[in-house]
Structure formats: C-alpha cells, structure tokens
Amino acid sequence: MSAVSANCTACNEPLGLGARFCEDCGTPAAAQPAAAAATPAAVPAATPAAAPAAAAAPAVAAAAIEPPVPATVRGVIMRDTNAGPGMILVNGVKKTFTLEQHWQGSVAPQVQMQADVTLDPQGEIVAIVPARAGLEDLEKYKALAKKAVDGGTPVLADLVGRIGKPVLAAMLVVIVSWLWLPAINVTIMAGMKQSATLFDLLRLANSGASLQNFGQSGGSSGLYGFICFLAMFAPLLPTFLKHKHARLGYFGPLAFLALTGLMIYMQMRSMTSAARDSMRALGGSRMDEMADAMMQQVSNALSIGFGTYLSLAAALYLAWRGIDALRKAR
Numbered sequence: 399m400s401a402v403s404a405n406c407t408a409c410n411e412p413l414g415l416g417a418r419f420c421e422d423c424g425t426p427a428a429a430q431p432a433a434a435a436a437t438p439a440a441v442p443a444a445t446p447a448a449a450p451a452a453a454a455a456p457a458v459a460a461a462a463i464e465p466p467v468p469a470t471v472r473g474v475i476m477r478d479t480n481a482g483p484g485m486i487l488v489n490g491v492k493k494t495f496t497l498e499q500h501w502q503g504s505v506a507p508q509v510q511m512q513a514d515v516t517l518d519p520q521g522e523i524v525a526i527v528p529a530r531a532g533l534e535d536l537e538k539y540k541a542l543a544k545k546a547v548d549g550g551t552p553v554l555a556d557l558v559g560r561i562g563k564p565v566l567a568a569m570l571v572v573i574v575s576w577l578w579l580p581a582i583n584v585t586i587m588a589g590m591k592q593s594a595t596l597f598d599l600l601r602l603a604n605s606g607a608s609l610q611n612f613g614q615s616g617g618s619s620g621l622y623g624f625i626c627f628l629a630m631f632a633p634l635l636p637t638f639l640k641h642k643h644a645r646l647g648y649f650g651p652l653a654f655l656a657l658t659g660l661m662i663y664m665q666m667r668s669m670t671s672a673a674r675d676s677m678r679a680l681g682g683s684r685m686d687e688m689a690d691a692m693m694q695q696v697s698n699a700l701s702i703g704f705g706t707y708l709s710l711a712a713a714l715y716l717a718w719r720g721i722d723a724l725r726k727a728r
Contacts (some may be wrong), residue, residue: 428722472529473515478507486526488515493502495523501529561637571712572651573630579705582662586699593703596658603661629654633716636723645727648720651713656705669693 406420411725419426443460479486479497484507486493493515501507502525502543512529534589558566575581579595594602604620632650670693 470514470516473526475507475509475511475513478509479648486513486515486522487522488517495526500524502526557637561634562628565633567649567715568712569630569633570720572709572716575705575709575712576626576630577600579708580703581709583701583703584699585657585701595705596709597626599658599662603665617672626654633719642727645665645720645723648716648723650716651709652717655710658724666693666697671697 406423406425406700408425409420409423411420411422413420471488473486473488473493474486475486476492479495479501482494482503483494486495500523503513505528507513507526507528514527514529516524516526518524546635576596578595581596581599583591583593585591600619600622601617605617605683629650632647635644635647638644670689674689674694677689
C-alpha cells in the first residue's frame with residue numbers, strides 16, 4: 399500500500415505528505431485517498447476444464463430432485479361407466495378407469511369418444527380428459543340431431559295443419575276402435591263373456607269360421623283386412639290428392655262399418671236358414687219353432703261392444719266433414 403499526495407482544494411498547491419493545512423493559504427487539507435488493489439495475479443484463475451464441471455453440477459443436482467413428468471397420450475373409450483368401470487384403449491392396451499377417480503370431463507364418457515390420458519411412469523392412469531376433437535364431434539352430432547328435429551318439426555306441423563287436428567283425432571279413434579276395442583260381445587253363460595274386435599271378425603269372415611271359433615286370435619284377414627286399412631286412411635285422400643272425388647275419402651270409415659254390419663247380418667241370416675233346414679230335415683215343419691228359438695238365444699247372447707259405438711261416432715264426424723267439403727266445392 400502507498401500514500402498519494404494531493405493538491406489544495408483552494409489554491410491548488412501541492413500539499414506535503416501528512417500535512418493537515420495548506421502552507422500557502424491555510425485551508426484544511428482533505429483526507430488523503432488511499433488505494434490498495436490486489437494484483438490480478440493474486441486471484442487464482444479457474445482452469446478451463448473445471449468451469450464446465452462447475453456449471454454442470456447444479457443441473458445434475460436439480461435433475462436428481464425433480465420428479466419425472468407424467469406422459470399424456472390419446473386414447474379411445476371402449477366402454478362407458480354406466481354399468482361399472484369404464485375401459486379405454488391406450489397405445490393398443492385396454493385399461494380400466496372409474497368415473498370418480500380418473501374422469502375429469504364435464505360430460506359423461508361415451509363409447510368411441512376420444513380422450514387425453516395422463517399416465518404415470520409405471521403406465522397407470524392418473525387422469526382422463528375428453529379430447530377437444532371428441533367434444534367437437536359430440537357437439538357436431540348433437541347439432542345435427544337438433545337440426546334434424548328442428549327441420550322436421552315445421553314439416554310435421556305443416557302436414558298436421560293441412561290434414562286438420564280434428565280429422566287426425568277422429569282417424570286415431572277409428573284405428574284404435576277397430577284394432578283393439580271390442581266390437582261384439584258374446585255372453586256364454588252368466589258372468590262369462592267373450593269379446594272380439596272388428597279385425598277379429600274380419601279374420602273369422604275370411605277363414606269362413608263359425609261362432610264356435612269366436613274370440614280365437616290368429617289367422618289372416620285377407621282381402622277384408624286390406625279393405626279395412628284402406629278405409630282407415632281414406633280420410634287422408636283430400637290432403638294428398640287434388641282430384642274432385644278425393645273428398646269422398648271422408649266417407650270411407652262409415653261405409654266400411656255399414657258394409658261390415660251388413661256382412662254380419664247376412665251371415666246371421668245364412669246361419670239361421672241353415673239351422674232351420676237342418677231341423678226340418680230331422681223333424682219336419684214342427685222343428686221350425688225350435689230352430690227359431692235356438693237362433694233367438696244366439697241373438698240374445700250377442701251384444702255390440704263400445705268399440706263399435708266409438709268408431710261409429712268418429713266415422714259419422716268424418717262423414718260430416720266430407721259433406722261439408724263437398725258443399726264448399728260446389
């Protein structure tokens with residue numbers, strides 16, 4: 399270390415070593431600066447080989463402390479969680495998962511939905527999140543379905559408006575009455591009845607069966623059944639056909655009921671005549687009264703079911719609509 403002389407701050411004259419005052423002007427001398435510096439050679443320099451090793455040591459220590467980062471892969475759901483654990487296909491391997499432990503989506507898992515699967519270093523599932531592509535596909539399908547429903551609703555509403563709700567309601571009553579409600583009841587004995595729908599009567603008429611097979615299901619209605627279905631939907635003709643005679647379709651159900659009633663009446667007359675002839679062949683003309691009494695008992699056993707009355711009311715309404723349509727056409 400060495401002392402350095404300084405000049406007076408007032409007169410700029412050199413000051414003596416250790417002087418407290420300037421000998422020329424008497425101004426107090428400022429404190430003398432002292433400089434001490436270590437020579438550059440005094441600091442040891444690191445060797446080039448030691449520098450990279452010193453820099454790599456913190457990185458190795460940090461890598462030893464940080465845990466391994468879980469891997470995220472894309473998977474496809476093979477089974478949902480509606481009936482137990484779900485199943486997802488990840489890297490060609492099927493793995494099970496639960497809704498409570500692994501699923502982290504806002505929508506429930508669905509089959510064929512794509513999902514992002516987070517796996518730990520051992521390959522076990524940590525979390526499953528629906529893939530954005532899978533959610534977009536799901537939303538696209540929902541949008542298409544909503545569009546189909548929304549697109550079909552105006553068409554259906556327009557069709558209902560063209561046909562008319564009262565006409566559709568009357569047709570529905572006719573269909574239900576003919577196919578499922580009793581048209582005729584037969585009292586076999588006290589407290590025991592058997593019924594048949596109008597369609598059952600058509601099966602009996604087509605097969606040529608007698609009252610012994612009354613109430614038995616099965617068999618084909620044949621041409622009678624075809625005419626029955628034409629009569630059911632005949633009131634739709636004015637909506638889809640512009641022909642002037644299409645309005646007569648409103649009279650279809652009533653006309654079919656009249657023809658069916660006439661057919662049953664003729665069948666009963668035929669059975670009565672056949673029974674009278676058989677009894678006359680056995681006992682002569684004296685057996686006519688017995689035959690008439692037997693057929694009277696059969697007639698008393700038969701009664702009209704409420705399905706016939708209900709369908710007749712609906713058919714009469716449709717016929718009234720037909721009369722009104724014909725009157726307006728004129």
